[in-house]
Amino acid sequence: MAVPVLELRNVNKSFGPIEVLNDISLKVNAGEVLCLLGDNGAGKSTLIKTLAGVHKPTSGEIFMDGEKVIFERPKDAADRGIATVHQFGGTFPLMSIGRSFFVGVEPTKRIGPFTIFDRKTANATAVKAVQEFGITRIDDGDRLIGGLSGGERQSLAIARAVHFGARVLILDEPTAALGVKQASHVLRIVNEAKKRGLAVIFITHQVMHALAVGDHFAVLIRGKLAANFMKGEKSREEITDLMAGGEDMAELEAQIGGGSEELHSPAHVRASDAE
């Protein structure tokens, strides 16, 4: 197998006395979607923040293309091609699509002694980049980010990362606040990014979304890597149970009484699976 794009070896992270990540070893390959699963507070966000250079691991090592890397700040990770998209995608709601797409790397032209922000190029490039991902509704680069839907913002952020040559795309719950249609849009874009050869790390609480795009699954339970397997190696039931922190959802359901079924979405998912 090829050298993984990104590899963690025995990574630990604690905030003072609180141990959040415990001895995590994980490999991510190009053209592969790694689904990072786990209950609330399991340490998923902390793990990706460590990869994105926001936190430094307390101990352990990170390798890119087999070469050891140390990220002092988010910029270091970004320069290496690790792009993180947070839940709300573009974080500049009052900036235009073109302007926010190029924050920090503005295209310029020169007129005499003056350096000029090239708005036309910025807008055209940004619009083209999202449209290539199938979001044809975005056709005006002057529109404000805040006027886009959640799914469009996510798509724009992903398109931006791909445009600037990201090799590892980290998505922290990109589908969390989205409706069914918007979520499937984002999932399609994740697949598209994968096809282009990016390594994608995808965090989600929804089994359906994980199964739709995941090639490789890693489950965190209280900061430990509880499971690490490839697509098809575990059933949907097993994955659901692992995502709930290793508890047997069926058992839990029986304890609660199963009277109000709609409250237990995992049970729901399983029911639909049986169809």
Next chain:
Amino acid sequence: MSNLSKGSTAPGTSLGRLARSPETGSFIGMIAVYVFFAALGGAVFRGGPGFSSFLNMASEVGIIALPVGLLMIAGELDISVGSVVPASSLTVAIISGHYGAPDIVGILCGLGVGILVGYVNGLLVTRTAIPSLIITIGTMFGVMGLTLGLTILIAGSTGVFIVPGPVTTALLGQSIGGMFQVTIFWWVAFIAVIYYVLHVSPKGNWIFAIGGDRESARNAGIPTQRLTIQLYMLSGFAAAFVGVSQVVAFKSAQVAAGQSFIFNSIMCVVMGGVLLTGGRGSVIGIVFGTLTFAIVNQGIFFTSFTPDVGSIIIGALLLGAVLMNDTFRQMALSYSTKKK
């Protein structure tokens, strides 16, 4: 819903563009206020005396409001401008008046004082977690105290006189036609430079980004600390410039001058459509806001109202401006939804 949007017509787009620009509200406000005072203030207000009185006032506040506006777009405040104005005036008066050094030396030192105060502000704001409002209130009192103490120590009084040379007077203290101060031209120059910085150069994008989300801006590789310090130095410089031109025009400097610039500059900026929390605003808007402020402030003297009425109008305008800006911002944000 998506297919309809592609066929959107040009009028819809230009209307959207208009609503999306932050100066629309302030332009409407300025016109309304001018019409109001043109009707009540009579021919005198509509003629040279009226124009010169509000343009003179606008140019002084305006030179300070522009960089204060940039800071506000970047999410910061600068209160210290109120003490930089007299500090630089007195620096010039003491060096070139009291000690009799060449004008240029005094002027450069006066401008230097402003840049220095700005640098200290920027340093404190970027190196500590204290809000810039508190920091610049602190530096304002610090500079005020130093100015008073040093002036009394050196000159023995709270006012210092100066006789500027003819070139200095022509450049900074002249009135054209006995009415229009030369600072109006300097204001125009400031407008051009700051317009370039915010709307034309790529740095403008950085300023908007910092005001939108400082953390993300830093992650995108923008040198947020350096830029913030530069913006504070710019506002210190602009305040010092006004102080210098005042001392040249009035031929004296007073310790107690300049406090009015604090609120006035902020009001001009807010009436100009700049979002108080940062991330949105425009130079043209700030210019409109400044003119609106000056028209009310001076226009009141051409009517039979007392100045208190002027204050009430300005207060109401300020509230109206904030409300209107909110409305226009909502329109700007939802413009896409309507299009669908």
